[in-house]
Amino acid sequence: MIRMLLLLATLAACTFAGSDYAVSLAVVIGLQALPALGLTLLTGYTGQISLGHAAFYGLGAYGAALLSRAIGISPLPGVFLASLLVGGIAWAIGWLVFRLKGHHLAMATLAFGIIVQIAFVEMHGLTGGPNGLSGIAPLSLFGTDLITDAQVLPIVWGALILALLLAQNLIASPVGLVMRAIAEGDRVVGSLGNDVAAVKRKVMMLSGFLCAVGGGLYAHYVGYLSPGPFDVGFSVRLLLMVALGGFANVWGVLFGVAFVTLVGEALKPLGAFDVIAYGVLLVVSVIFFPEGLFAGIATPIAVQVRRLKKGIAR
C-alpha cells in the first residue's frame, strides 16, 4: 500500500514538475514495465524462461496499429482487442513450447521471437517491411486525442497499476502458489493433482496479454512502427529487467525497468557502451544478486544499520 502511494506520488511529481523529459521517461518506463511484468510472472514466478517476449510486444503493437488502420476501431478498444488476440497466440505458443524445458525451452522461444521478427520485416503488404508503418492514430479518450506525454502518462500508468494489482492478487491466490511450486520442480506439483502444463499455458497467455497491452499503447504513443525495436535484443533487455528486479518480485521488476531505462539514457551519448553495460549488469546481477540488484544492495545495508543500532542500544 505504501509502495503504491509512493509510486503515485512519484508519478504526480513527474507530471507537475513541468519537466517534459521526466514525463516522457515515465511514459517509456511504464510502456516497458508492462511486458517486463508479464515476463516476471512467467520466468520469475513460474520458472519458465522465455527469450521471445519481444515478439508478443511487437505483435501487440502491429496488431493494434493494423486494427486501427484497417477497421478504424478507436485506439483503446483496439489495444484491448489486439491484446486479447495476442493472449490467444501466447496460449497456443505455450501449448507448443512447454513440452520442453531448460535450454530447449529457451531456444524454442528464441526461435519463435526471431521468426516473428523476420515476418515483420518480410510481410511488406501488412507491416510495411523495413520501412515500417507510419501514421498510426494517437490514443484518444472520449473523443479527445491524447497528444502530449503528460496526457498519455495516466493511461499508460493506469494500465500498469491495474496490471500490478492483478499480478499481486494472482500471486497471492492458490494459483500463484502452484506457479511458485512449479518453479521449484514441476513433478511434485503434478503429483499433487495440479495440471502443470495448463497452468504454464495460462501464465504464458497472461504474460503475452500484458506484453501486447504495452506494445499496443507504444504503437499509438509513438505513431510509427518498424521491426527494429522488437528484436532479440529487446527480449534480452526484458530478461535483464526481470533479473535486476530479483525474478520473483512484482515491485522489483518496476525498479529493474526504471534502472535499465535510466542507465540506457545515461549511456546513450557514449555510443555502444550501453550494450556492454546491459551485458555486465545481466551477468553480475545473476551471479552476485540473485534476489535482485535493489535487494542485493539494500539488504546488507539494512543489516549493517540494524547492527549499528544494536551497538548503540548496548
Added chain:
Amino acid sequence: MTDALQFLLSGIVVGSIYGLIGVGFTCIYNVTGIVNFAQGDFAMVGAMSAITLLAFGVPLPLAVLLAVIATCLVAAVIERTAIRPVRSDVVRGIIVTIGIGVILHGVAALVWGTDAQPMPAFSGDAPLRIGGATIAPQALWVIGTALAAMIALELLFRKTFLGQMFRACAINPFAAGLVGIRVGTMSLISFIVSGALGAIAGIVVAPIALTQYDSGLQLGIKGFVACIVGGFGGPIGAALGGILLGILEAFAAGYVSSGYKNAIAFVLLLAFLLFRPGGLFGDMEKVRG
C-alpha cells in the same frame, strides 16, 4: 539441374559452418550440461582477431594460431569468472551465457567498429568447377575443417581417458568428483577446447562470409539448430545436422525466398524441438518438459 547442384554444394559448405559451431556446443554441453549461448561470439572473436593480426602484417598461420589462443584465453576467463558460480542452475546458466554474448558483442563493436570486415582466402580466389556448379577453394577448407573437428572430437570423447572423464562429469558431476576427477578443471578444459573450435570455425569461414560485430548471434543459433537436428551430445550428430540444415536452407533460399531463408531454419528448429526433441540420432528422455 545445374541450379540444384549449385544449391546442394553451397548448402554443404554453409552447413559445414553450422556443424563446426554445433560441434563447439556439444563440447561444452558434454562436460558441463550448459548450453553456451555465446558460442557464436567465440567464432566472431576468433575471426576478428585473425583479421586484425593479418592487417598488422602477421603471416597467416601465425595469425590463426594467435587468434585461436586469444579466443581460448577469453573462453577460459569466462569459465572461471562467470560460469563457475552458476554451474548447477540451468536458467541462470542460460542468462549468464546470454549476458556474456552481449558483452562480447558490445566490446567487439567498440574495438573493431560496426563495419563488416573481409578476410583474404587461404588459397586463392579462382573458383573450382564441379559439374556445372562452381565452388570457392575456401569452401574446401571449411568442409575439411568441419570433418577434421568432428572426427577429432568424436575420438576424444570415445577413445581417450580425458574424454571418459569429460563424459563422467556430464553424466554425474558429483560421482565424477568422488572418483577423483576434478570437475572444475574438466569444465575449464571444455571451455578452452570449445573456444578453440569456435575460433577456428570463425576464421575458416571469414573469407566466405564477412565478419561483423553481431554475426555471432546468428551463427550461434544456427549451430544450436544443427545440434538439435543431429541430436544433442554427439559431435557427429551436430556436424551432420549442420549439413542437413545448410542444404535445406540453400534450397529454400533458391526456390522459395531468400528473405524467409532464416525463418526456415527456425521453423525447422521448432519442428524438431516439438516432434523429435532428441534429434535424429539422440534420445528423447533428457529434454521432455
